Amino acid sequence: MNKLIEAVLVLMLGGALALLPARNIVRAGTGLVSQMIALALVWSVALPVLFGGPDVTGDMPWAYPMGSLHFRLDALGAFFLSWSLPMTLLGSVYAMGYMRKYFDSPRHIGVHFGLLNMISLSFILVYVGEHAVTFLLGWEIAALSAWLLVIWDYPNQKVRFAGFNYLVSTHVGLIFLVAAVMILYTNTQSWFLDDYGDWMSQNPGTVRNVVFLLLVTSFGLKSAFFPFHSWLPRAHAAAPAHVSALMSGVIHKAGLYALVHFLLISGKPDEWMGWFLIAFSVTSAVVGGLYTVGQRDLKRLLGYSSTENVGIAGIGFGVGCLGLSWDMPSLVALGFGGGLLHVLNHAFFKCQLFYAAGCVYQIKHVIDIERLGGLFKLMPVTAVCFIIGGVAISALPPFNGFASEFLIYSGLFTGESINIWAKLTLALTAAALAFVGAVSALSITRAFGVIFLGNARDNSLPEAHEASRWMLIPMVVHTIGTVVLGVAPTLGFALVAAPTALFLHLTPDAVAFDTLRSVTGTLVRIGAISAGLVAVLVVVLALVWLRARLKRQMPTRNATWGCGYGAPNARMQYTGASFSADFADRFKNIMLMLKRQKAPAGYFPRDSYVITDCVDAVERRLFAVINHGDESATDLSKKLHEDDPRLAFSAGLAAIVAIGALVLLAEGGLP
Amino acid sequence: MNTLLTLTHGVLVLALPIVLVGLVNRTKSWWAGRKGPRLLQSASDLRRLLGKRPVISTVASPLFRMSAYVVLVCGLAAASMVPMLGQFAPVQFSHDFIVVAYTLGLARIALMISAMDVGSAFEGMGAAREASFSTYAEPALFLLIGAAGAATGMTSFADLIGHLHSTPYFPVIVLPLVLALLILLQTEAARVPVDDPLTHLELTMIHEVMILDHSGPELAAMQYAAALKMTLYAGLIAALINPMNPLASPVAAILVSLGLMLLVALVVGCIESLTARLPMRWVTRYVLIGSGAALVSMVAVGLGASGL
Numbered sequence: 001m002n003k004l005i006e007a008v009l010v011l012m013l014g015g016a017l018a019l020l021p022a023r024n025i026v027r028a029g030t031g032l033v034s035q036m037i038a039l040a041l042v043w044s045v046a047l048p049v050l051f052g053g054p055d056v057t058g059d060m061p062w063a064y065p066m067g068s069l070h071f072r073l074d075a076l077g078a079f080f081l082s083w084s085l086p087m088t089l090l091g092s093v094y095a096m097g098y099m100r101k102y103f104d105s106p107r108h109i110g111v112h113f114g115l116l117n118m119i120s121l122s123f124i125l126v127y128v129g130e131h132a133v134t135f136l137l138g139w140e141i142a143a144l145s146a147w148l149l150v151i152w153d154y155p156n157q158k159v160r161f162a163g164f165n166y167l168v169s170t171h172v173g174l175i176f177l178v179a180a181v182m183i184l185y186t187n188t189q190s191w192f193l194d195d196y197g198d199w200m201s202q203n204p205g206t207v208r209n210v211v212f213l214l215l216v217t218s219f220g221l222k223s224a225f226f227p228f229h230s231w232l233p234r235a236h237a238a239a240p241a242h243v244s245a246l247m248s249g250v251i252h253k254a255g256l257y258a259l260v261h262f263l264l265i266s267g268k269p270d271e272w273m274g275w276f277l278i279a280f281s282v283t284s285a286v287v288g289g290l291y292t293v294g295q296r297d298l299k300r301l302l303g304y305s306s307t308e309n310v311g312i313a314g315i316g317f318g319v320g321c322l323g324l325s326w327d328m329p330s331l332v333a334l335g336f337g338g339g340l341l342h343v344l345n346h347a348f349f350k351c352q353l354f355y356a357a358g359c360v361y362q363i364k365h366v367i368d369i370e371r372l373g374g375l376f377k378l379m380p381v382t383a384v385c386f387i388i389g390g391v392a393i394s395a396l397p398p399f400n401g402f403a404s405e406f407l408i409y410s411g412l413f414t415g416e417s418i419n420i421w422a423k424l425t426l427a428l429t430a431a432a433l434a435f436v437g438a439v440s441a442l443s444i445t446r447a448f449g450v451i452f453l454g455n456a457r458d459n460s461l462p463e464a465h466e467a468s469r470w471m472l473i474p475m476v477v478h479t480i481g482t483v484v485l486g487v488a489p490t491l492g493f494a495l496v497a498a499p500t501a502l503f504l505h506l507t508p509d510a511v512a513f514d515t516l517r518s519v520t521g522t523l524v525r526i527g528a529i530s531a532g533l534v535a536v537l538v539v540v541l542a543l544v545w546l547r548a549r550l551k552r553q554m555p556t557r558n559a560t561w562g563c564g565y566g567a568p569n570a571r572m573q574y575t576g577a578s579f580s581a582d583f584a585d586r587f588k589n590i591m592l593m594l595k596r597q598k599a600p601a602g603y604f605p606r607d608s609y610v611i612t613d614c615v616d617a618v619e620r621r622l623f624a625v626i627n628h629g630d631e632s633a634t635d636l637s638k639k640l641h642e643d644d645p646r647l648a649f650s651a652g653l654a655a656i657v658a659i660g661a662l663v664l665l666a667e668g669g670l671p
Numbered sequence: 672m673n674t675l676l677t678l679t680h681g682v683l684v685l686a687l688p689i690v691l692v693g694l695v696n697r698t699k700s701w702w703a704g705r706k707g708p709r710l711l712q713s714a715s716d717l718r719r720l721l722g723k724r725p726v727i728s729t730v731a732s733p734l735f736r737m738s739a740y741v742v743l744v745c746g747l748a749a750a751s752m753v754p755m756l757g758q759f760a761p762v763q764f765s766h767d768f769i770v771v772a773y774t775l776g777l778a779r780i781a782l783m784i785s786a787m788d789v790g791s792a793f794e795g796m797g798a799a800r801e802a803s804f805s806t807y808a809e810p811a812l813f814l815l816i817g818a819a820g821a822a823t824g825m826t827s828f829a830d831l832i833g834h835l836h837s838t839p840y841f842p843v844i845v846l847p848l849v850l851a852l853l854i855l856l857q858t859e860a861a862r863v864p865v866d867d868p869l870t871h872l873e874l875t876m877i878h879e880v881m882i883l884d885h886s887g888p889e890l891a892a893m894q895y896a897a898a899l900k901m902t903l904y905a906g907l908i909a910a911l912i913n914p915m916n917p918l919a920s921p922v923a924a925i926l927v928s929l930g931l932m933l934l935v936a937l938v939v940g941c942i943e944s945l946t947a948r949l950p951m952r953w954v955t956r957y958v959l960i961g962s963g964a965a966l967v968s969m970v971a972v973g974l975g976a977s978g979l
Binding site (some may be wrong): 005423448562575583 | 727729794955976
């Protein structure tokens with residue numbers, strides 16, 4: 001426990017030192033060094049817990065009304081800590097390259113690195129805090145630091161708006177969380193999450209259901225589940241690449257952590273909670289997936305795919321909940337194991353994709369896929385990292401996304417004897433997941449094909465070349481992780497096994513732990529298949545190359561088939577919009593495509609254009625409602641005459657009645 | 672016994688793509704009153720292509736050549752898990768159908784990437800169509816497996832397809848499932864009415880337009896992989912109908928399955944001869960019929976199991 005406190009102090013000290021007047025490079029270095037020390041300290045505590053050690057607990061006396069602060073690091077928190085901190089460190093390394101152009105400018109780079117330290121610090125508070133106040137404190141530190149990181153480019157009005165949008169949304173989420181904590185506090189008179197869990201497990205009923213819904217809403221907002229995702233694409237598009245990567249891959253996993261943590265401590269859930277989680281998550285996965293198809297901005301696309309992927313992990317958690325309520329350890333292991341493994345895998349490939357997007361933006365100063373093209377040959381490392389991440393995010397073998405989705409699918413197609421309609425509903429969910437997989441394959445092919453393949457579409461952009469090493473190294477590290485966790489998913493599951501075992505403790509079945517072993521066996525097989533696929537492919541490619549060499553049939557080069565047209569140019573290539581037009585047209589009720597066009601007119605048409613843009617339906621609706629509410633409020637206030645004494649009198653009377661009613665209805669009366 | 676079945680499975684997987692394509696073409700020429708190409712013509716075509724020096728677009732990246740072999744290897748990997756002889760597949764384990772579906776998915780993404788790689792105005796069109804039609808085809812396969820899995824209570828591909836004929840639901844759901852598989856075959860293997868392998872107009876092609884720039888051995892790999900996909904789906908239909916258990920009576924089961932697969936090729940050929948391809952905007956609806964049929968069989972299984 002002391003080491004965790006030291007880590008917190010180191011992070012605060014590093015953040016503070018980064019603010020001192022010094023050269024920007026020194027400030028950034030201070031941030032990195034302090035994160036490294038904190039990482040070593042955290043690992044020395046978290047890894048033993050993760051691999052079978054006892055929980056680490058600690059208390060710290062604090063002033064009234066908090067009482068004693070209670071900390072406990074269990075396997076679940078240790079799992080999240082074990083990768084959140086190193087990934088934040090990698091993100092900070094990436095920032096060294098991404099922010100390099102500001103190092104010689106008057107901008108204070110230390111603030112940025114200090115805030116990255118605060119992100120790491122918030123992880124420790126959230127994943128270790130057993131006290132509602134430290135939990136909320138960590139939650140809030142993460143939200144505020146993320147907001148400040150997003151608005152790095154604050155002179156840009158769009159960026160400020162995106163940041164503000166994020167800030168408001170995340171605090172709306174906080175309101176739900178605080179409401180849930182208030183209900184729990186009134187029922188337990190305690191600040192400790194454990195007591196909340198005990199109360200929830202002993203008192204099933206309406207109040208628990210309300211608390212569950214409040215918590216799911218709040219955590220859903222944090223992790224950007226549909227329909228609480230509207231802030232996300234804006235924030236991701238506006239933030240620097242590493243901040244988007246950290247938000248999507250790491251910071252918003254805190255929402256999923258909190259969800260899983262509350263599920264863990266509140267014992268056996270009702271069956272409807274499992275179904276509710278599945279329905280909520282499937283909607284999120286499907287809609288998030290659909291929205292990735294229409295985007296022109298690569299970072300918005302990746303943002304929506306976060307909504308999709310938290311949905312996929314959520315399906316796993318839903319299956320796990322069903323397993324808990326039906327007392328079926330195999331479903332618990334597959335659901336929670338698969339869901340948590342997907343959280344880890346997603347952190348790997350999502351950061352990788354955002355880093356690749358950042359490399360492209362850094363060099364080309366544009367992230368609109370329609371203006372890019374042909375980057376593969378000029379940025380091969382970035383391109384390879386992007387496609388590996390893309391294949392992984394479409395859950396295709398041989399990379400890591402496949403392993404975790406395989407577990408979730410195995411849970412959905414369970415061989416356990418359950419009600420036939422439940423079984424068919426789960427199969428229907430699996431079909432929806434298959435649809436999501438195909439959709440994300442579509443959008444990733446579209447993005448990769450348009451950005452990296454073919455010819456450059458816009459020659460007015462700067463010449464492309466590979467980004468700086470500071471940016472390539474974190475990206476390559478993530479890529480290696482994606483590949484290794486794909487061919488050896490048991491390595492990932494070794495981290496997930498301990499938290500999954502916590503859930504298996506909740507099932508009364510004595511054979512619970514055999515299921516963990518059988519899940520590991522499944523993953524060994526999946527890893528073998530992925531590795532085998534890679535090996536066979538390498539052998540086949542080697543043989544093909546050798547054969548061509550021996551038969552002297554090395555390929556010759558010629559122009560692309562142009563259907564006989566002699567003067568093709570880069571503008572004639574298939575674009576992102578044309579790639580998705582067919583598909584998007586089928587879903588125009590969900591994906592709003594705004595189309596502005598000016599048709600060519602007259603014999604010598606001058607300027608004609610078509611601009612299509614996929615806008616967020618939820619956001620538009622939200623703004624419409626807000627605008628409408630604003631208007632109705634204005635209308636109402638016009639009808640009221642403020643100088644009318646009757647108004648003041650009736651308002652006062654209403655207030656007195658309300659206060660009186662509250663006093664009379666309150667159970668205990670006034671103290 | 673298993674060795675024998677594995678060997679047969681391997682031989683069928685390697686040989687049938689050529690035979691089935693030949694049979695489909697033969698059927699079509701028979702309907703058209705032509706003599707038609709030899710049954711094994713595509714073998715000669717493939718050999719000819721293998722001997723050629725490939726010509727690659729100047730725009731293409733190294734991924735272009737690689738992806739042809741990714742498609743081929745993935746097809747073969749999937750073939751090792753697809754039950755073609757009934758209740759048997761050389762590689763068989765719990766939930767292997769997910770691996771089948773996703774290895775084929777990897778093949779698809781590789782195919783689409785190689786199409787986008789040459790910077791053509793047409794090939795992206797094919798890739799976009801392939802991508803959007805596959806989003807409708809993929810759920811159909813999983814619904815079908817869901818229905819079969821719920822009916823049999825099994826979790827491996829070979830078991831849930833092979834045991835289906837011994838369940839009481841079989842007479843009710845066999846037709847919708849075969850229909851769903853046939854539509855999947857036509858979608859995934861680019862046959863009429865979804866796609867026409869003989870079309871020569873870039874604007875109306877799907878699969879062919881994606882491989883416009885492939886030549887030599889890469890084209891051979893792509894064509895063989897497409898024929899292999901047709902074989903896999905034909906094999907699935909055969910395994911679904913085949914009443915023989917290959918583990919008990921191997922010879923009969925192999926012969927019945929083989930006969931059924933040839934029959935599927937005949938049916939595919941007849942459909943190609945007698946119908947025109949659908950307008951592109953109707954294709955999605957056609958593919959959705961597959962999902963609908965699978966959904967119907969799911970509901971039938973559900974109603975049957977709850978005793979209604």
